[in-house]
Amino acid sequence: MKACIIAVGSELLTPLRVDTNSLRITERLNEIGYEVRHKTIVGDDVDDLTEVLSAELLSADLVICTGGLGPTDDDITREAVSKVTTRPLEMHPEILERIRERFARRNLKMADINQRQAMVPHGAAVLENVNGTAPGLWLEHHGKPIVLLPGPPREMIPILEAVIRDRLAPQSGGLGLFRRVLRITGATESDVDARSQPVYSRWQQQDVPISTTILAVLGQIELHLTAIASDRATADRVLDFAVEQLEGTLGSIVYSVDGSPLEAVVGDLLRRTGWRVAAAESCTGGLLTSRLTDVPGSSDYVEASAICYSNRAKVDWLGVDGALIAEHGAVSDPVARAMAERVRVKAGVDVGIGVTGIAGPGGGTPGKPVGTVAVAVSTADVTESRTFQFIGGREQVKYQATQAALNMLRLLMLGL
Numbered sequence: 001m002k003a004c005i006i007a008v009g010s011e012l013l014t015p016l017r018v019d020t021n022s023l024r025i026t027e028r029l030n031e032i033g034y035e036v037r038h039k040t041i042v043g044d045d046v047d048d049l050t051e052v053l054s055a056e057l058l059s060a061d062l063v064i065c066t067g068g069l070g071p072t073d074d075d076i077t078r079e080a081v082s083k084v085t086t087r088p089l090e091m092h093p094e095i096l097e098r099i100r101e102r103f104a105r106r107n108l109k110m111a112d113i114n115q116r117q118a119m120v121p122h123g124a125a126v127l128e129n130v131n132g133t134a135p136g137l138w139l140e141h142h143g144k145p146i147v148l149l150p151g152p153p154r155e156m157i158p159i160l161e162a163v164i165r166d167r168l169a170p171q172s173g174g175l176g177l178f179r180r181v182l183r184i185t186g187a188t189e190s191d192v193d194a195r196s197q198p199v200y201s202r203w204q205q206q207d208v209p210i211s212t213t214i215l216a217v218l219g220q221i222e223l224h225l226t227a228i229a230s231d232r233a234t235a236d237r238v239l240d241f242a243v244e245q246l247e248g249t250l251g252s253i254v255y256s257v258d259g260s261p262l263e264a265v266v267g268d269l270l271r272r273t274g275w276r277v278a279a280a281e282s283c284t285g286g287l288l289t290s291r292l293t294d295v296p297g298s299s300d301y302v303e304a305s306a307i308c309y310s311n312r313a314k315v316d317w318l319g320v321d322g323a324l325i326a327e328h329g330a331v332s333d334p335v336a337r338a339m340a341e342r343v344r345v346k347a348g349v350d351v352g353i354g355v356t357g358i359a360g361p362g363g364g365t366p367g368k369p370v371g372t373v374a375v376a377v378s379t380a381d382v383t384e385s386r387t388f389q390f391i392g393g394r395e396q397v398k399y400q401a402t403q404a405a406l407n408m409l410r411l412l413m414l415g416l
């Protein structure tokens with residue numbers, strides 16, 4: 001079942017207001033098996049809205065509009081719907097009475113313009129608005145529901161919940177859209193696609209088809225698997241099988257299958273192995289430790305960290321051999337290794353991490369361009385290091401460096 005959402009309001013086309021209503025509506029529609037095919041934002045122009053609405057009604061099974069139900073001239077949703085469905089606007093005495101009462105309760109007299117909010121396209125059903133004057137409306141056009149909801153979220157949400165529960169869910173025959181998110185790091189988007197495509201392409205033809213989307217996000221790739229099924233147990237069965245197949249194909253680059261962020265996955269491993277961790281951070285300036293400590297309960301395994309930004313701090317505070325820096329440069333595998341080893345010993349922990357790099361925009365050289373980052377992880381038994389070449393601005397390089405460091409720690413703990 002295909003749905004489309006139209007958010008009405010010129011303010012939503014400015015940088016000042018974000019259309020959050022459609023996210024909420026999408027979430028709730030997905031849960032009852034609707035796939036949202038289009039989301040459109042239209043300004044307060046009756047011709048524009050008429051055009052968009054007519055076009056959407058050609059392909060969608062359900063259209064939900066939010067906003068533009070207020071009392072002023074620029075509130076044009078009712079008028080556009082009336083035009084498209086060729087249902088005249090009629091005064092609805094009960095709505096008028098309810099609006100009057102609402103004003104009277106606050107000792108106010110209803111302004112004449114509020115009468116507009118009681119005008120509804122012929123045959124529309126009223127969806128009560130407990131938090132405002134403009135009610136929601138439900139009408140059907142050639143068998144397709146059109147739902148009109150007010151714009152303010154605190155008014156829109158209760159009406160949406162009621163319309164889903166009382167009208168749309170019963171029509172959907174128990175269908176639901178179920179999703180799994182696999183998170184991957186340490187591979188490129190094209191690499192992930194090349195490896196996983198032969199697996200996921202098979203699932204489009206099965207009884208309960210799964211659609212797959214690949215998303216490249218900073219420092220990681222996400223594979224979104226979506227299935228529409230009649231109940232959760234059926235969806236779980238096909239999605240669990242799909243996740244298992246993908247994990248088998250992609251191996252250790254998959255770090256989470258339940259949406260957990262990398263710092264939480266690493267935290268979980270640290271807790272299970274009983275290790276405590278310390279980090280010596282140069283170019284990441286504390287971001288790595290910040291991410292580690294974003295996880296509730298991280299005091300179970302985070303001991304200490306040192307931000308050793310200058311060479312002097314690396315030598316005087318941490319105890320890195322100055323000769324190493326002179327010979328290899330501060331951004332090098334040997335220095336990252338020394339940082340990881342020193343912080344482990346100084347903090348008296350099981351594992352140390354060292355990160356040193358060039359976040360940019362300045363400081364790069366032909367041999368070590370901006371984005372070069374050396375990362376090391378060290379235990380009493382082994383020290384591993386790697387130099388990465390990241391692209392992007394300063395913030396992106398810093399984030400990717402923390403992602404790489406967390407991932408190296410994860411792989412070390414998994415013995416991979």
Ligand code: ATP
Nearest residue numbers: 007009018019020021067068069070134150151152
């Ligand atoms: P009102 O009776 O309050 O005028 P309305 O249905 O006409 O209700 P709008 O005038 O379009 O709604 O919007 C009122 C306010 O609601 C906007 O200023 C904005 O703050 C919020 N709003 C409207 N649409 C959205 C949306 N899609 N997402 C988030 N907020 C919204």
